[in-house]
Amino acid sequence: MEKKEMVVKTEDAVGSSSFPCYNSNVYPFSNAFDFSEVEKSSLGFMELLGVQDYSPLLELPQLSTVSVPHHSTVKAPPDNGKECSEVLNHQPATPNSSSISSASSDAVNDEQNKTLDQVEEDDDEEEEGQQKTKKQLKAKKTNQKRQREPRFAFMTKSEVDHLEDGYRWRKYGQKAVKNSPFPRSYYRCTSVSCNVKKRVERSFTDPSVVVTTYEGQHTHPSPVMPRSGVPAGYATNFASVFPQAGNYLSHYQEQQQHQQQQLIFNTLSFLGFPYNDSSTSKNAGFTQERRLCNPGTNAFLRDHGLLQDVVPSHMLKEE
DNA sequence: CGATTTTGACCCGCGC
């Protein structure tokens, strides 16, 4: 799995061209993706993201105006999808960059862990002795109502599907995604006691965008040595804003600084801020592009307090 | 040879 460590470097060239956003004048929170199509296809965008359930457990106090804190179910009404989409729209227009597209969690409770434990340990009861039966019973035990861990989705522009995030993952499944030519891959953390999973799929609206959805929280430190040049404050601040995200953002500390900054950058973009960091020169041009296609940005710029919480002030001078 | 990926089968929830 660590075969694909090119994450950060994958996509420099991308540039730009391919995003509908760039060609669209309807940018402000609207049409980076063609959501009409998404909805038409009965596949809500949050479904596309795999973020199907939202929970009040996820607090995003400071970002409540721009994040996706409402609940929805798999069969969420189009409104929900749309509303979410608006937020997500901002994401994908970043060359080789990841962004917090949304945060979500299902109603998490103890049952979840309990169920998982049972699944792993209580197989003895089956009588058939056949492996198939084993499988079936496993499923039965969990059938009550499947509870899921909180999920957190990232959208990352990358040529590589499986992004290196500092943890080791084992692929345990792959499924074709409805209305998408790209399959969805299912990964599980290889650490024994860790039940974290993630799903990786490409956006069919823009194949250069990889949607990574994490589920659960790691119960162990990253096996990859942290060596990051990223100011600790980044993740810290992020974590304060995205409590759930913090767990995942910490992974990014173990990645290259560039990727970190792009994450920040994307998040700023996500928030509507024309963040421009000279050290991420690749983004500079992109930022301009974003500005071009995001005339509504200014409306968001007013909330500087939020931005300052998220990013060290020196990074914001651009404005 | 152990770890990981692939892949078809299976289960579940949901809508019709």
Added chain:
DNA sequence: GCGCGGGTCAAAATCG
């Protein structure tokens, strides 16, 4: 009840 789509399992294949 049936079919569909999402998610998971696990045997087989592949990789290092």
